[in-house]
Amino acid sequence: MATTTAAQRRAAAKVQFDAFLAACPSRQLLDRISDKWVVLILCALGGDGLPRPARGKGGGPRALRYSQLARTLAGVSQKMLTQTLRSLERDGLVTRTVTPTVPVTVTYELTDLGRSLLEVVRGLKTWAENNMTTVLAHREAYDARTSRP
Amino acid sequence: MATTTAAQRRAAAKVQFDAFLAACPSRQLLDRISDKWVVLILCALGGDGLPRPARGKGGGPRALRYSQLARTLAGVSQKMLTQTLRSLERDGLVTRTVTPTVPVTVTYELTDLGRSLLEVVRGLKTWAENNMTTVLAHREAYDARTSRP
DNA sequence: CAGGATCCAGTAGGATACTG
DNA sequence: CAGTATCCTACTGGATCCTG
Numbered sequence A, B: 001m002a003t004t005t006a007a008q009r010r011a012a013a014k015v016q017f018d019a020f021l022a023a024c025p026s027r028q029l030l031d032r033i034s035d036k037w038v039v040l041i042l043c044a045l046g047g048d049g050l051p052r053p054a055r056g057k058g059g060g061p062r063a064l065r066y067s068q069l070a071r072t073l074a075g076v077s078q079k080m081l082t083q084t085l086r087s088l089e090r091d092g093l094v095t096r097t098v099t100p101t102v103p104v105t106v107t108y109e110l111t112d113l114g115r116s117l118l119e120v121v122r123g124l125k126t127w128a129e130n131n132m133t134t135v136l137a138h139r140e141a142y143d144a145r146t147s148r149p
Numbered sequence C: 001c002a003g004g005a006t007c008c009a010g011t012a013g014g015a016t017a018c019t020g
Numbered sequence D: 001c002a003g004t005a006t007c008c009t010a011c012t013g014g015a016t017c018c019t020g
Helices: A002-014 A025-033 A036-045 A066-072 A078-090 A112-130 A132-147 B002-014 B025-033 B036-045 B066-072 B078-090 B112-130 B132-147
Strands: A094-099 A105-110 B094-099 B105-110
Touching (some): A025 B132, A066 A105, A078 B132, A105 A112, A132 B025, A132 B112, B036 B112, B066 B105
16 A cells, blocks of 8 residues: 555654754663673673584574673673663563572573664674774874873 | 685684673773764764765765864763764774864864774664664563552 | 863762572 | 672763863
8 A cells, every 4th residue: 555655654754863962862772772781791692602602503592591691791790780681671672581490590582672783782892802903003003102202 | 825824714713802701802992882972973974964965975984073073963072072082093993183274173084994883883873763662662661560569 | 173171970880798 | 599789989971161
């Protein structure tokens, strides 16, 4: 139907969020997802930090336990881990599943929305890792240039 | 040559930065580039926030003046703008050009390295803008679910 | 115009202790 | 095991004033 298509076009065009605007909610969302821990958690749930890449299927997104996440993200405090996981859950990026064993087992898994964001933030992590040497060289040159009286 | 290939493989494999490790410098770099202002500045220098998309050539990366950046990133303090620009310059992501007019004119432009990062962070900004509605719906559902006694 | 310098409130985030 | 709660520090980041 032409009407449906037109309506869809309008709906898509209507939602004009612009992160350049201070008051736009998308700026706050950008602020939330532009976070070290968000990137690392999503990548971990995406299967990037698993020590055993040769898993059952193919290293795709997996459900991880809280303690597994804590171990993968070396140096994260439980406060930041829990806090970040909560906000990710609230935003619909991860699901939290509680299995009533003794002691209780809690697993986190990416949602479809979370996987779509993973594609983006994974690029951030790999960019940082791949260009570290170049950036380090630039810093050295910059510091040598500016520290000279 | 087989030796060259082997050496290249070794060189590529040798630079094993892992942002999952707390002590790895790539984690700090990830922390730096995972920043609201970094994303917005790079996007602005990439030509995303220009009011006139129909420019001379094709809206590609351009040199922008300090004041233009300040206007594009609505609500940014001059402290954060200057501070972020300095760190971007230090890391070799942007160049700073001073033209000795009166008053002085300063322009910022992306380097090749900066452009490579722009490809990534631009995805972050557009993701936030495109999925804002979905995230908002998830939050509402989550809050309604948890606020109930 | 493009910042540098300073002051200062708010909060991010770590350490620690306790719990279902 | 998987948190919650509390305390406390350090840094973030905004506002303001000043300069080449």
